[in-house]
Amino acid sequence: MPDAPPPRPDPAKLLDRVRRAARQEQFLDVVSAEEATRRFHAALDLRPLAAEEVPLAASLGRVVARTVTAACDAPPFDRSSVDGFALRAADAAGASEAAPRRLRLNAEVLACGVAPAVELLPGTATAIATGGMLPRGADAVAMIEWTALEEDSEGPVLLLKRPLAPGQFIGFAGSDIARGEALLRAGTVVTSREIGMLAAAGHATVPVVRRPRVAVISTGDELVPPGAPLPPGGIADSNAAILSAAVVENGGEPIPLGIFRDEEAALAGALRDGLARADLVVMSGGTSKGAGDVSHRILSRLEPPGVLVHGVALKPGKPLCLAVSGRTPVVVLPGFPTSAVFTFHEFVVPVLRALAGLPAREETTAPARLAVRTPSELGRTEYVMVSLAETADGLAAFPLGKGSGSVTAFSQADGFFAIPALDAGADADTPVGVRLIGGAARPPDLVLIGSHCVGLDIVLDALAADGLRARTLAVGSLGGLAAAKRGECDLAPAHLLDPASGAYNETFLAPGLRLVRGWRRRQGVVFRPGDPRFEGLEGAAAVRRAAGDSSCLLVNRNAGSGTRILLDGLLGGARPAGYANQPKSHNAVAAAVAQGRADWGVAIETVARDYGLGFLALADEHYDFFLPEARAGRAAVEAFLAALASDTVRARLAGAGFGA
Ligand SMILES: Nc1nc2c(c(=O)[nH]1)N[C@H]1C(S)=C(S)[C@@H](COP(=O)(O)OP(=O)(O)OC[C@H]3O[C@@H](n4cnc5c(N)ncnc54)[C@H](O)[C@@H]3O)O[C@H]1N2
Numbered sequence: 001m002p003d004a005p006p007p008r009p010d011p012a013k014l015l016d017r018v019r020r021a022a023r024q025e026q027f028l029d030v031v032s033a034e035e036a037t038r039r040f041h042a043a044l045d046l047r048p049l050a051a052e053e054v055p056l057a058a059s060l061g062r063v064v065a066r067t068v069t070a071a072c073d074a075p076p077f078d079r080s081s082v083d084g085f086a087l088r089a090a091d092a093a094g095a096s097e098a099a100p101r102r103l104r105l106n107a108e109v110l111a112c113g114v115a116p117a118v119e120l121l122p123g124t125a126t127a128i129a130t131g132g133m134l135p136r137g138a139d140a141v142a143m144i145e146w147t148a149l150e151e152d153s154e155g156p157v158l159l160l161k162r163p164l165a166p167g168q169f170i171g172f173a174g175s176d177i178a179r180g181e182a183l184l185r186a187g188t189v190v191t192s193r194e195i196g197m198l199a200a201a202g203h204a205t206v207p208v209v210r211r212p213r214v215a216v217i218s219t220g221d222e223l224v225p226p227g228a229p230l231p232p233g234g235i236a237d238s239n240a241a242i243l244s245a246a247v248v249e250n251g252g253e254p255i256p257l258g259i260f261r262d263e264e265a266a267l268a269g270a271l272r273d274g275l276a277r278a279d280l281v282v283m284s285g286g287t288s289k290g291a292g293d294v295s296h297r298i299l300s301r302l303e304p305p306g307v308l309v310h311g312v313a314l315k316p317g318k319p320l321c322l323a324v325s326g327r328t329p330v331v332v333l334p335g336f337p338t339s340a341v342f343t344f345h346e347f348v349v350p351v352l353r354a355l356a357g358l359p360a361r362e363e364t365t366a367p368a369r370l371a372v373r374t375p376s377e378l379g380r381t382e383y384v385m386v387s388l389a390e391t392a393d394g395l396a397a398f399p400l401g402k403g404s405g406s407v408t409a410f411s412q413a414d415g416f417f418a419i420p421a422l423d424a425g426a427d428a429d430t431p432v433g434v435r436l437i438g439g440a441a442r443p444p445d446l447v448l449i450g451s452h453c454v455g456l457d458i459v460l461d462a463l464a465a466d467g468l469r470a471r472t473l474a475v476g477s478l479g480g481l482a483a484a485k486r487g488e489c490d491l492a493p494a495h496l497l498d499p500a501s502g503a504y505n506e507t508f509l510a511p512g513l514r515l516v517r518g519w520r521r522r523q524g525v526v527f528r529p530g531d532p533r534f535e536g537l538e539g540a541a542a543v544r545r546a547a548g549d550s551s552c553l554l555v556n557r558n559a560g561s562g563t564r565i566l567l568d569g570l571l572g573g574a575r576p577a578g579y580a581n582q583p584k585s586h587n588a589v590a591a592a593v594a595q596g597r598a599d600w601g602v603a604i605e606t607v608a609r610d611y612g613l614g615f616l617a618l619a620d621e622h623y624d625f626f627l628p629e630a631r632a633g634r635a636a637v638e639a640f641l642a643a644l645a646s647d648t649v650r651a652r653l654a655g656a657g658f659g660a
């Protein structure tokens with residue numbers, strides 16, 4: 001875990017934002033998403049790129065550029081479809097077990113790949129294998145099982161015991177594929193099946209649409225390549241990774257140009273490079289800055305028509321910039337990862353697919369009911385990422401509530417719905433149409449809504465090993481309890497302390513709910529190891545001491561959390577320095593202490609250990625599960641309960657620091 005000092009804001013960026021806000025001119029001209037698309041498409045040539053001929057082996061997933069006709073027949077000649085004897089059907093007329101027809105056997109055996117040399121004359125037969133080429137004169141094949149062989153003075157004789165119809169057991173030339181027939185049409189995506197057909201019809205190569213090359217540029221002084229150590233304030237460049245992969249998913253070929261600082265010459269060079277090598281240039285970051293900033297100055301020097309849109313009335317995605325240099329689209333996506341990927345899918349993917357010759361992406365909308373009231377910003381169409389859960393009355397949509405900066409929202413969401421620009425929000429129970437992302441996924445076997453705990457991953461891993469897929473929605477203990485009461489989940493994990501009784505969870509039980517015991521989590525004071533203000537103290541004493549030391553900065557927790565209730569109880573009305581800093585998770589508390597932005601806080605022991613922090617125990621909290629009676633009999637719920645009770649899972653929980 002990082003133990004970095006606090007990130008330093010880029011003063012130039014901040015100043016620029018302040019100036020812009022003061023001038024109230026954030027963007028050139030904020031337009032609707034429809035208008036943005038109209039302007040963009042009007043300036044582009046959206047026909048598929050030119051064709052290129054590629055070897056069959058390289059054609060998988062490519063888009064056929066023009067109609068491909070069969071170069072030869074399949075099968076290429078009339079052939080036998082059984083092992084037996086080629087003959088004339090007329091010679092088999094009236095044949096039976098009792099009165100077999102006698103045919104003279106020709107001195108030729110037509111194995112596969114043998115060109116017949118002997119013409120089949122009336123009254124004769126030629127041995128032929130499955131796939132063998134029919135000799136001239138033959139019009140049917142008798143299965144070997146219907147025949148017997150004899151020898152007379154003139155040589156071998158075939159006894160045929162059944163009559164045959166003309167054409168019987170013959171696969172005629174061109175009956176599967178006829179030479180000149182259209183095999184594949186433009187726009188077909190090549191799969192293994194198409195490749196087999198092309199090979200059979202005599203093609204070693206196939207004409208496909210050239211893949212649009214997309215230059216991907218990340219901008220930002222804070223960015224580092226994924227996996228590289230994060231300096232203070234550093235952020236992994238996830239946009240380039242997700243955008244490059246999405247380019248491939250939509251028929252393009254990414255050209256990752258890397259990370260560029262907000263430095264005019266370097267960025268201008270990267271853009272020139274992108275324009276020279278690619279059919280489309282996608283940059284991300286630095287676009288919400290006002291006129292006069294680096295990317296703005298660079299884009300203003302594009303060939304006409306240049307910048308078409310800067311600012312779209314939607315969320316996420318307001319600062320999107322759409323430009324065209326000559327015929328090449330240049331798009332600057334917002335830096336925030338959810339905004340970047342969302343606007344990429346809305347504005348860039350349709351262009352990319354058109355250039356790649358792919359049909360527009362299929363979109364499925366599922367009707368659902370909004371689970372909780374969701375506020376939204378007036379003046380912008382807001383797209384809300386949601387997870388779906390099945391209930392007795394259809395689907396319930398849970399907003400992920402992670403914001404534009406999230407790197408997980410787009411991959412964890414099942415879809416999104418829109419709140420119109422003129423609404424300030426949508427009430428709970430509003431019917432919404434959820435546009436599904438990534439097609440209609442199989443619904444999970446088990447839905448857990450409530451508080452998250454790393455211990456839960458241990459139980460769910462055991463279920464996954466048995467092929468059961470669980471979905472967890474972290475909405476906090478109270479949110480989970482409400483969802484359980486509404487029947488929206490199978491289990492609601494919670495750690496709710498009743499301050500009056502000191503008991504966990506029990507007193508929150510409601511009719512129709514059952515309480516399943518989970519595990520205990522040790523809560524305690526976290527501090528940087530070696531800090532003499534804490535080392536060696538007992539938990540409650542450390543709280544008292546720190547609360548009385550104004551140089552000792554606290555990181556608190558949000559109201560309503562079990563941890564906050566515990567801490568408030570111990571503080572007995574004291575308000576130590578830092579009390580107003582109230583993040584919503586154990587990890588945020590640990591990160592603040594580890595990075596030196598605070599000196600102490602209260603978190604669970606496993607998290608303290610993960611961040612390499614010192615820990616002084618305060619209390620054991622119970623992490624349990626509310627189970628709606630109506631869901632109790634479900635096989636996946638039974639499996640969860642069995643896993644929870646199993647020795648292996650219990651041992652793993654204990655190993656991770658969770659008590660029985
Ligand atoms: N005072 C105002 N502040 C902001 C406004 C505003 O109107 N007034 N707009 C907000 C909106 S909306 C968005 S969206 C963001 C977008 O800002 P930028 O496009 O200028 O992006 P940056 O400032 O460069 O970065 C924002 C954020 O995203 C992270 N980032 C950037 N690139 C990447 C990358 N390649 N991989 C991962 N993460 C990336 C960056 O570190 C920042 O945290 O601005 C709001 N602010």
Ligand code: MOO
Nearest residue numbers: 316317318339404
């Ligand atoms: O438009 Mo920004 O994308 O709201 O977050």
